[in-house]
Amino acid sequence: VALPPTSPKSSSSSSLGQSANGSTEAAPPPVAPRPRRCRRGRPPRSPRPPTPRRARRRTLPRLRELAVSAGQSVEVILPNNEVELNAFVVPAAKTGSKYLFDWHLITHPKDSSGEMEGEVQQDAELTVGLYEFEVIVDGDGARGEGYVNVTVKPEPRVNKPPVAVVSPTFQEITLPTSSTVIDGSQSSDDDKLVAWRWEEVKGPLRDEKVTGNTPILTLSRLVPGSYTFILTVTDSDGVQNSTQATLLVNKATDYKPVANAGPNQVITLPRNSVTLYGNESTDDHEPLNYEWSLSPLSKAKVVEMQGVRTPTLQLSAMQEGDYTFKLKVSDSSGQQDVALVTVIVQPENNKAPVAAAGPEKELTLPVDRTVLDGSKSSDDQKITTFHWKQSSGPDGVKIENAEGAVATVTGLQVGTYGFTLTVTDDRDLQSSDTVSVIVREGVCVCACACACARACVSTDDKGGVSITEDRLFFLQHVLNGSDHQPVLFLGNLVEGKYTFTLTVTDSKGQTSTDRGVLEVKPDVWAREEVELVLEVAVSMVTQRQRDMLLRQVGVLLGVLDSDIIVRDVGAFNERSTRLVFLVSGGPGRPPLSGHSVATGLRNKLRKQKTEFLIFKAHRVDTVICQLNCSGHGACDAFTRSCVCQPFWMENFVRTQLGDGESNCEWSVLYVTIASFMIVVAIATITWGMYNRPDRYIKHFMMLPYTDQYRTIQKKSL
CATH class of the missing domain: 2.60.40.10 (Immunoglobulins)
Structure with missing residues (x-):
């Protein structure tokens, strides 16, 4: 594109590449130097940086200013890649002289090549972008400059519609697989795709239809049925294309269960x-x-x-x-x-019991008594009776507890005795065994004593040995009057150390003393024991009822009745029974917490609308009182209630309406203040209600000023 030449102006032209088939036209300049063209193939040189205007003005002072025009901005549309630039100067060069034209490329696209030197641009392929040129004109003591822009636009494109592609076009899944994907990223366009839109056009009835705007559609929480999805793609020119994909979701295969009741x-x-x-x-x-x-x-x-x-x-x-x-x-x-x-x-295969009267014994006077132990007798079912009798030996002996497994024989003399034990099972089958007891004359030695934790044997050369023990504790119970016998039997022992002093005296009055210590260690599972008090006399409870009760307790606790270990069964009073038990935690594990077992059983019994147990439960608690009393008191082991510290009291609301557990939750000070404030509030409200002034609604109206009103007014005066 060139400006038309005007006389008497001077002009210069510059070409980029070859002529562009009439894309640009320029009038021949009236005065122009012969253009210089460069061949294709020369390596492009980077543009020469322009000399700043101020620097040129300082180096060329007092120059006449020329008016230079490089024409209007030029637009070139590829594939045309040539342009011709013309420069016009006012005033024109004088006759016999000419102007020098110097073209410079100031800015250009990054990927362009070639440079401007003098009046002609080297041949180069134009690229899309903006080119800015400067032309400097010198001659006849004058100087001027001009600028022009060349904009290269891309080749017009004939748009092709996009092609929508989905993969796979059909797929089938079976629950429990409820998710899948449909790939639309393989869709294509001659330029670029700018939008994807997925739409569910067919499918089972659900709350929401599936939509999406991404190349890949992700589906989840699918229900059985047939689905049809349409993918619509849009290119940069707004042209759309669609395709569809089909998905079949099958129901999960539900097979019939297989019952297995175990082997016979x-x-x-x-x-x-x-x-x-x-x-x-x-x-x-x-x-x-x-x-x-x-x-x-x-x-x-x-x-x-x-x-x-x-x-x-x-x-x-x-x-x-x-x-x-x-x-x-x-x-x-x-x-x-x-x-x-x-x-x-x-049916049971009952066998006869096996009686075991124990090993043979030898005694030396003055010991004239011994213990016969038949507790090792056995039976495949149960032994119901034991019977001891003397079968041989001198007369005059006495058998104590002859109907028990362990009997005591007294009044023995020198000689050999035979004692027969007969046992009978619950099917009346019997068995017998005999034990020999040999009593010898004692050797004459002084009296001596021996005390130990489990047994004691005292000897003397003469008969008539007397035995006494010091009992340092009163809680234990001496059984069968054994405190004057060689063997001391104790019951009702409690935790602690017991010290016993054994004194033996012979018939001559000589004595000997020995001391023994017995230590009773605490029960390691005492805190896990639970006490259940039932409203039934202990004499009325049978073994069958006891087993049924344990099964019912196991059902309430969610354990097997075999996991319930009974520690004690006895009379709580004349009308109630005390059952002490703990719940096993399993093989190799400690028992369950007594407090949690008692609390759980108490809550289960409270929730039962009817009596679940065969006997009514009066109380369920741990054997050892374990109330924490809210950290403000101590548990009374006798009453099983909390004894609160000073300034603390029981929360009776929780005790009466809650879990029923004794506590020390309330502060006396706070309760007093709250009670006082409540009383004051009630009194204030009551006083305000009774002393409120009466308010009456007055209803009146203005009477007209009549003769009757004047008469009433005069009477009032």
């Missing part, structure tokens, strides 16, 4: 309890519902069942015969399966 079992009386395990039942989806029942084939049988809706069934009180039990399991979709298991209860 055989037990022999007197064992009459067994546990059946159905936890080997399987299903592809958890959980399973269990239901145990007695098969119709065994409807006439008697049995106690616990845990009929759990995987484990506990059976007890079984009798001789065959029992068939049915286990029915069902899954979450209602599918069921049944398994049968048989328990054979065989």
